[in-house]
Amino acid sequence: xxxxxxxxxxxxxxxxxxxxxxxxxxxxxxxxxxxxxxxxxxxxxxxxxxxxxxxxxxxxxxxxxxxxxxxxxxxxxxxxxxxxxxxxxxxxxxxxxxxxxxxxxxxxxxxxxxxxxxxxxxxxxxxxxxxxxxxxxxxxxxxxxxxxxxxxxxxxxxxxxxxxxxxxxxxxxxxxxxxxxxxxxxxxxxxxxxxxxxxxxxxxxxxx
Numbered sequence: 079x080x081x082x083x084x085x086x087x088x089x090x091x092x093x094x095x096x097x098x099x100x101x102x103x104x105x106x107x108x109x110x111x112x113x114x115x116x117x118x119x120x121x122x123x124x125x126x127x128x129x130x131x132x133x134x135x136x137x138x139x140x141x142x143x144x145x146x147x148x149x150x151x152x153x154x155x156x157x158x159x160x161x162x163x164x165x166x167x168x169x170x171x172x173x174x175x176x177x178x179x180x181x182x183x184x185x186x187x188x189x190x191x192x193x194x195x196x197x198x199x200x201x202x203x204x205x206x207x208x209x210x211x212x213x214x215x216x217x218x219x220x221x222x223x224x225x226x227x228x229x230x231x232x233x234x235x236x237x238x239x240x241x242x243x244x245x246x247x248x249x250x251x252x253x254x255x256x257x258x259x260x261x262x263x264x265x266x267x268x269x270x271x272x273x274x275x276x277x278x279x280x281x282x283x284x285x286x
Contacts, residue, residue, distance in 0.1 A: 102149035104254040116149045130165040145251040147185040152253035155243035166244040177234035179260040187251035191219040196246035205237040
């Protein structure tokens with residue numbers, strides 16, 4: 079009996095090893111400061127949920143495979159519109175920044191366009207920087223499909239990265255969040271660049 083169980087376990091491990099490994103886009107970003115950037119824990123570990131947090135049975139927001147842009151999981155975000163709620167639900171992560179410029183990137187998908195009587199809104203902010211504000215309705219329905227958004231902003235110290243979601247009749251799909259510092263050129267690199275520019279200026283003067 080024990081040998082049979084061992085054989086089954088070995089077979090299961092062999093099958094698991096042959097399954098394709100889904101690459102997580104945000105996980106490949108060098109120096110990414112965002113924890114659980116692609117929700118690959120299968121939940122919201124590392125994130126704080128706020129705003130309209132009413133979520134019976136996980137119907138209004140959560141993490142699943144269907145809403146992944148890359149990797150194995152992505153977040154689906156809505157709010158309690160069915161029961162009359164219109165306040166958005168938010169996702170926030172507090173980052174400790176050394177200071178300087180940072181590239182903030184995320185992927186967003188409007189599953190379906192508004193049905194004509196509903197509103198789909200989304201906002202993103204990084205500290206005091208308002209990054210993006212979308213407000214789709216019958217007049218401005220927007221489009222569905224994954225879109226990458228990327229912004230370069232400055233920040234220092236304790237900084238909140240916050241996303242706000244409202245989708246009255248369906249869901250926003252959300253995935254692959256990254257915040258990485260913009261590299262500062264080393265002094266030696268700046269000196270080389272200055273020397274090269276000085277040399278070019280000298281050549282131009284001699285040609286004249």
